Amino acid sequence: MFTREQAEALFRKYNKSESLYHHALCVEAVMRAFARELGEDEDYWGLVGFLHDIDWEMFPEEHCRKAPQLLNEIGADDDFIHAVCSHGWGLVTDVEPQKEMEKILYAVDELTGLVYATALMRPEKMNGMSVKSVKKKWSSKSFAAGVNRDVIEKGSELAGIPREHLIEVTIQALSDIAPSIGL
Numbered sequence: 001m002f003t004r005e006q007a008e009a010l011f012r013k014y015n016k017s018e019s020l021y022h023h024a025l026c027v028e029a030v031m032r033a034f035a036r037e038l039g040e041d042e043d044y045w046g047l048v049g050f051l052h053d054i055d056w057e058m059f060p061e062e063h064c065r066k067a068p069q070l071l072n073e074i075g076a077d078d079d080f081i082h083a084v085c086s087h088g089w090g091l092v093t094d095v096e097p098q099k100e101m102e103k104i105l106y107a108v109d110e111l112t113g114l115v116y117a118t119a120l121m122r123p124e125k126m127n128g129m130s131v132k133s134v135k136k137k138w139s140s141k142s143f144a145a146g147v148n149r150d151v152i153e154k155g156s157e158l159a160g161i162p163r164e165h166l167i168e169v170t171i172q173a174l175s176d177i178a179p180s181i182g183l
């Protein structure tokens with residue numbers, strides 16, 4: 001298995017955008033939080049979260065299809081690659097999320113975007129953010145319109161984790177790393 005440092009170097013090689021880096025850190029933190037909660041491998045889940053969008057900036061037309069080639073550079077195994085590719089299920093690939101880790105990744109990728117956007121609107125940023133305030137933003141269709149609510153809903157069903165809990169864990173995980181993601 002490759003190291004977090006190798007993952008960071010690969011990410012930097014293919015991504016120059018700071019906001020994409022923040023997004024990678026967000027998804028990594030939430031995946032780690034769920035792994036901890038479920039007694040799974042925190043480092044592994046975190047790396048999947050960190051690298052899930054590895055091909056997005058430079059190969060948007062081949063999103064989730066270019067990823068295997070890039071991940072091969074650091075010797076990622078088939079399971080790892082399957083997990084990364086499955087987050088584009090029904091959107092850009094037909095690789096279905098099968099493991100619990102993959103279902104959670106599918107749900108939280110978009111959800112971190114919603115929570116992040118909610119934080120940007122608040123003077124207190126992540127401080128004291130409630131599940132209720134995120135749900136309110138969820139219902140406001142024009143707010144963070146690029147966030148696909150249906151995907152989060154589908155991921156929540158697949159993973160068997162209620163939406164409220166997904167939001168709660170995401171808020172906590174992002175609060176914990178707030179300074180490093182510009183919040």
Ligand SMILES: [Fe+2]
Pocket residue numbers: 023027052053109
């Ligand atoms: Fe993503």
